Amino acid sequence: MSQPSTLVDILLERASQETAAPVIYLPDGESDEVRLTYGEIDRHARALAAQLQTMTQPGDRAMLLFAPGHEAILGFFGALYAGLYPVPVLPPRPGQSPDDLLSFAADSKPSVLLTSAAIAPMIQGMLAATGSQTPVVAADAPEASGDDWTRPDVSRDDIATLLYTSGSTRRPRGTRLTHRVIIDRLRPLKEMMERISGHESPIVSWAPLSHAMGLFANVLQPLYCDRTAVILSPVAFMEKPTRWLHAITRYEGGITTAPNFALQMCVDRSTPEDREGLDLSTWKAIALGSEAIRLDTLDAFAEMYEPYGFDRRAYQMAYGMSEGFGVGTFYIEQAPDAPVHLATAFDRDELLDGRAVAVSPEAPGAQMIVRCGIVPPNEDRTVTVFDPETHLPLPEGRVGEMWIRGASVADGYWENPEATAETFGGVRADTGEGGYLRSGDLGFYHEGQLYVAGRLKDMIIVRGKNLYSVDVEALAENSHPALVQGASAAFSIEENGEEQLVTIVETEEAEPDVESIASAVRQAVGEAINLPVLSVVVVEAGSLPRTRSGKIQRYKAREQFLAAR
Template identity: 35%
Template sequence: MPGILGHRASLPRQLAFRFLPDGTDDAAVEWTYHDLAEHAAAVATGLLRRELTGHRVVLALDPGLHYIAALFGIFQAGATAVPSFPPTGKRALARFLSIVEDCAPDVIIADTRLADRVAQFEAELPASAARPHWMFVDDDWFRRAAGARRPDGDTRATVRTDVPALLQYTSGSTGDPKGIVLTHDNLVSNCRALEANMGYEPDRVGCTWLPPYHDMGLMGTIMLAVHGGWPLVLMPPAYFVQRPYRWLKAVTDHKVTISVGPNFAFDICTSSITDEELATLDLSSLRQVFCGSEPVSRATLDAFRDRFGPRGYDETSLIPCYGLAEATLYVSGKRTGSAVKTVWLDKAALENGRVRHLTAEDAEAADAGRAARIVSCGEVAEGHEVIVVDPGERRQAEPGRVGEIWVRGPNVATGYLGKPELTAATFTARLADPGDELTYLRTGDLGFLHEGELCVTGRLKDLVVIAGRNLYPQDIEHSVRSAHEKLRGAAVFSVPGESGEELVVVTEFRGTARQLAEEIDAVRDAVTAAVTAGHGVAPADVHFAPVGAISMTTSGKVRRDATRKAYVQGTLKKLTPAADALPLSVR
């Protein structure tokens, strides 16, 4: 990757990034590749002076241009970058400290505003943990560093492409975060695989609000843009969350042709953008909109299309895709310009691990709730292979059966940092056939192949098994969120009961405890009815929580395992109306 930036900077000046610090054009900052190279060289010089080639450097800056400069500066110094949250806020600090303890970095790069908190951070670390050097940067630091750097100084180490470039920590959606070791070869392979899907377009302009410490935001936008040489409009994630309209307004204003977002982003745009805001949008420039990071919902896509189609949005631009950090990012995606393919399945068969196709015209099955709609995640990336495996037997699943998705190819990482047994089990899995020596990455995800395309149905660890039926929690969670207008997030899992596993629904109520008290019977009945009618099982408990109580990853995925643990331990927050505010029926 550092060689690619060097090549871009050697060409005539070209816009690389347009950063919108507040999510609008009011204070936009533009950098060319020359600007990026100069800022990266300042960071590289500081690291090379400390002889940190081959060492790990935690990158804990706020999303923005300094983050990108520091990333490429780490690459140029031949060090390994470790993307992290900035350590602000209780949850972010806990994750930051766990990363520092796990990877034992020599340097942490952070914003100067955190300089007076080093003692506080280090006091939170175990006594046995190493105390890294801190490098605090801001605009003034970069100006001073540029003035002090010798014009003829060497700011680049010799970097082999097969050495660790990045230590990408997993989102932790199904357990504790783990550091994935990615080489420069992995990063370039991922860019090439995505570009094979996208094709070449001379007028390409990108836009992203995704966190740069998440694989989709980092490898799927920032690195991809530098590799491809096209300008990227960026805004901090917080400004999208505060007002999702800003994303689509940036697409409109900058005639963006390519963007990306997880399923929830399309949901909140549909529900939160007002009619007045809608009238200002023109989405006709979009040619590729990647949707991944979490299961893609057909209902979400339908609602987004209906809402924004009149403003120029063409659903053929949408690219449902599948990937994971252990494969750098990209595994499969819909071919650019083709129609989104929806596979209609018999829900009862799917619950028993079988793929029984229905026709889209089978309205009776759909109305009766007997049909499951699975959005295809497209063709497998060029140069890669996907097989579907019975996880217990370790044999390829028979046609028409759901199994675990296994992947092999140059995007697959080398393993987890400091976890040799887990690395061997996950990254070098073999089929039970003794004559088959090929190794695969076990993704932990479930799905099947249909007409050469990958369809993902859920996660192996999240699967809810009740009375021998395989229930996919994301489907039930969608039913919960749709059951009542005041419900936001949802997490579904099972717990042991007197006669077997029982279903628990945790949902966030948008309102006060008193408001819940006034509506609790109606809301609980609505949830129970929606889950029972749609999935044939009644929840044993509906736990109402305040907004923000359900544990989420940086990309917006539900951390069901963490939520389940908190529920079982009795530490999950609950919106509890006062006894005198409850209706007589529930006192």
């Protein structure tokens, strides 16, 4: 395949190839299949684009509001074929507030809303209630002929999609991703995949198509690499997580992506009967990212599924974000016969003081941190650790903010120059060199490997002590057997003139012993970091606010806590 300039070029190329790998969507996560060839996607996109071109102008935004299903793929490429900028967003569930959707729409100002025929009446009714006049088009039932399509004048520097950040620590912003940025990210990942799993292993994923991880893993990477894409409905995965693993078995999947909580769900919500018949021996790489990766989760998953052919060497850390669009995907070299090394122990108190001091895992105060690994060879990017206050680079062993440069970094936020300058305008104080993406993530290098310590804005300062939210949450979740792993929020509030620590934890028990749980959380946190917890709130599993990809939204949890006081 010659080097394409745009995603439209890639799809047209694949559509012309009779042997191109298919897209397989599994609505129920099991036996129900929807198979699409790229020729079919191309023909459908032409017809939809022909309709859209009668009602929009090139450069207009098309908001994509799809329930889980293959229709989102048709809508995405139909918008691109019309010269529009797709804005993928999950529609609100029945009874859910449309506030997030309305804020996305107010920011992106779409000229049309694309959805499926099945939920179009619901979307139209919701818009009517808000007084919106934006037209709604059913992407799976275009009312035009592909013969009437006019190929738009799209260049590699035009916007290919607006992705709204998940809002786990701040209000959503629309990240501008051009065709050039996306393709510059797809290219090196193709090389990495071929190195790890060969040329033909299917990519099997369940991540929502409205999220960067889902759009990238489910649609764009398989398209670019000409690999079979097997896509599960995220609803089917959430109902029964082992459906994902059975899909890997059935289609002999070699590559997938997932956040930490997906592995934890496969451990917590799996029975021997659920695991019967699994064969994970073809699974060569799982790119883990989107949230903090916990060693206890990796160990628990591996111990449960190694009897079914899973190999710990499949773990690959994918540090990235919408702004970087997978810019930080790292490669962990694992020698075939050597023990798999996924994490290193560091002194917790030293970390909180900004220094990474390796210690024995058995040492008092030792904290295990999963390593990201190394930048894959020949990557046109750098990840440098800076002091967030002085804007000077830090040496190995010092904790600071990770700043990223490279061709796969987005060029800013949609119509938000202030936020663009703040996030994408990092400048070295010593040389004046600019163009850095300020990730907002804290990290450090140790023996040439990158480690992520937490979010800069998730740093809690209580009584002069710096704490990472993820560390407090891990302590809380492991303090009592009734608590759900990966389902808590830790933050601080001002009480009587000083910052105090609050934790919210989830339980699946119908009648939990709240007093016992609160006592266990306070004891675990107090013993580890020598600080009291002002309030421990125990809530039903699934109650904490989450992003579209399943990450806990700490700022919303904090707002809800304060509003309820």
